[in-house]
Amino acid sequence: MAVPKGRSRWRFARHDNNLLRGVGLKPMARPQARFACQQCGVVYPKWTGRCEDCGAWNSLIEELPREELPGGIGKRTLDRRGGRAFGFVGLTGPSMLPPRRQTGIAELDRVCGGGLVPGSAILVGGDPGIGKSTLLLQAAAAIAPPVKEGSGELKARAASAAYITGEEAIDQVRLRAERLGVVASPMLLAAASNVRDIIASLDRGDVPDLVVVDSIQTMYLDTLDSAPGTVSQVRATAQELIRLAKRRGFVLVLVGHVTKEGVIAGPRVLEHMVDTVLYFEGERGHQFRILRAVKNRFGATDEIGVFEMSDRGLVEVPNPSALFLAGRPVAGQDAAGVAGADAGEIELAELSAGQISGSAVFAGMEGTRPVLVEVQALVAPAVLGTPRRAVVGWDGTRLAMITAVLDARCGLSVGTNDIYLNVAGGLRIVEPAADLAVAAALVSALTETPMPTDTVVFGEIALSGDVRPVGHTEARIKEAAKLGFAEAWMPIRRGNRREAAVATGLETVCVGHLNELVERLAPARSPRGPLSRQRRIGVAS
Numbered sequence: 001m002a003v004p005k006g007r008s009r010w011r012f013a014r015h016d017n018n019l020l021r022g023v024g025l026k027p028m029a030r031p032q033a034r035f036a037c038q039q040c041g042v043v044y045p046k047w048t049g050r051c052e053d054c055g056a057w058n059s060l061i062e063e064l065p066r067e068e069l070p071g072g073i074g075k076r077t078l079d080r081r082g083g084r085a086f087g088f089v090g091l092t093g094p095s096m097l098p099p100r101r102q103t104g105i106a107e108l109d110r111v112c113g114g115g116l117v118p119g120s121a122i123l124v125g126g127d128p129g130i131g132k133s134t135l136l137l138q139a140a141a142a143i144a145p146p147v148k149e150g151s152g153e154l155k156a157r158a159a160s161a162a163y164i165t166g167e168e169a170i171d172q173v174r175l176r177a178e179r180l181g182v183v184a185s186p187m188l189l190a191a192a193s194n195v196r197d198i199i200a201s202l203d204r205g206d207v208p209d210l211v212v213v214d215s216i217q218t219m220y221l222d223t224l225d226s227a228p229g230t231v232s233q234v235r236a237t238a239q240e241l242i243r244l245a246k247r248r249g250f251v252l253v254l255v256g257h258v259t260k261e262g263v264i265a266g267p268r269v270l271e272h273m274v275d276t277v278l279y280f281e282g283e284r285g286h287q288f289r290i291l292r293a294v295k296n297r298f299g300a301t302d303e304i305g306v307f308e309m310s311d312r313g314l315v316e317v318p319n320p321s322a323l324f325l326a327g328r329p330v331a332g333q334d335a336a337g338v339a340g341a342d343a344g345e346i347e348l349a350e351l352s353a354g355q356i357s358g359s360a361v362f363a364g365m366e367g368t369r370p371v372l373v374e375v376q377a378l379v380a381p382a383v384l385g386t387p388r389r390a391v392v393g394w395d396g397t398r399l400a401m402i403t404a405v406l407d408a409r410c411g412l413s414v415g416t417n418d419i420y421l422n423v424a425g426g427l428r429i430v431e432p433a434a435d436l437a438v439a440a441a442l443v444s445a446l447t448e449t450p451m452p453t454d455t456v457v458f459g460e461i462a463l464s465g466d467v468r469p470v471g472h473t474e475a476r477i478k479e480a481a482k483l484g485f486a487e488a489w490m491p492i493r494r495g496n497r498r499e500a501a502v503a504t505g506l507e508t509v510c511v512g513h514l515n516e517l518v519e520r521l522a523p524a525r526s527p528r529g530p531l532s533r534q535r536r537i538g539v540a541s
């Protein structure tokens, strides 16, 4: 285990001071060493191998303390001998707040709550190589569109975005801009990492409307001794930049690295300091990238923006459902009256559509937007003693609960099998409304009965096996109808569901209990009641 260098030095200093005292001299004030955990930011007076607060090993790094209270390096107005009294105001009054600024990238604007708020700070986190720099370069170029020829004014109001990179060289950014086709944008570009220089360059007459700082982990303040990316540097540099953004009223976007645990590297306090925290995520093998708000002082946090990474940068996906359902048999192919059809008819229909069992389309919501996704399940006899569970895009605990409910309330024996569950397209579902779709995919896989291709499913499952109502029914139904679906299996719900369904021409089938789903999917194998003794339905044929 590494022992910090500073220790022996302090011990030596102590002996020195005793000597000084012996000859009647006053020892000089000695800076107290402090050790800060690089994971959680907790400060200790002594070095230890493990942070007691967050449990991280080897995360303590010695930091030299500052001689004065942390304060801005900009203009000081504070009187050292005492504070200045300020007046309080009421909740109403004239507001000087300028309107939100639209980037022109609709997916980004929506996630930010309808545009960027001037004077706010946005932190964008994400895995390396996911496309943070690409997104922000595109956003900066979109805010500062090319100046029209003939207007003559080259420097007028055009240069309203600045991109400051501490990670790449100017030429690399230029190369990327060329690839993205945004070289005509009059945005300002700089490679810098000293925050004092950045503030000096920005805090002049005409400040840009948007400032992107590519990776807060590369920025440093020369008043601190620690290396860039350490807790104290990240905290102090972010504080200085945010203070400037608030004072000059520009939108500040900070890029933050993500640790292998998936949280933004550096102190948690960084997330408290900024107004908005966005995560840019996606599966490496997939082209889809999802921008998700996890904190937003100026909007909702359940909105997502969907992008597709192309060879010319990120392309907006205005209709994600079509993207997530791509590759499936076209909805409506077997629309020949599935609602009242018997098993034979369904089998004929599915043969013609070439469909397979274990797939259900979930009508979900991401924020205010309905999104249809395919839930895929594979149920296979367990080879080893303990059945395997592999879940991608959904919660494993929730899957365990649904298999238990299927076993206990419907008399199936799903739980003894290996189960693989996948949400197609790389989307991560967090809604409990997906329960019924997951159950449908599981039952379909177990009984080898394909779901009708023109049916969407949604509803929450209770431990009793009852299907509970969920919100936004109309929005889900409308989206399904728009994409050519003919039927929705959904919870029984009071209110205006019928009207919505009639208006969209979609058939709604109410499922009150999980048994009804099993009966509808595989009538021959359905138990006759919630307490059925019929077991091992997968083998009984």
Ligand code: TYD
Pocket: 126, 127, 128, 129, 130, 131, 132, 133, 134, 135, 176, 179, 180, 309, 310, 311, 312, 313, 314
């Ligand atoms: P980048 O924005 O550098 O990621 P981050 O800043 O989050 O680390 O994205 C780099 C990845 O994006 C890289 O793997 C290549 C890919 N990419 C494209 O596929 N098309 C493009 O037009 C660009 C610019 C990048």
Ligand code: MG
Pocket: 132, 133, 134, 167, 214
């Ligand atoms: Mg980058």
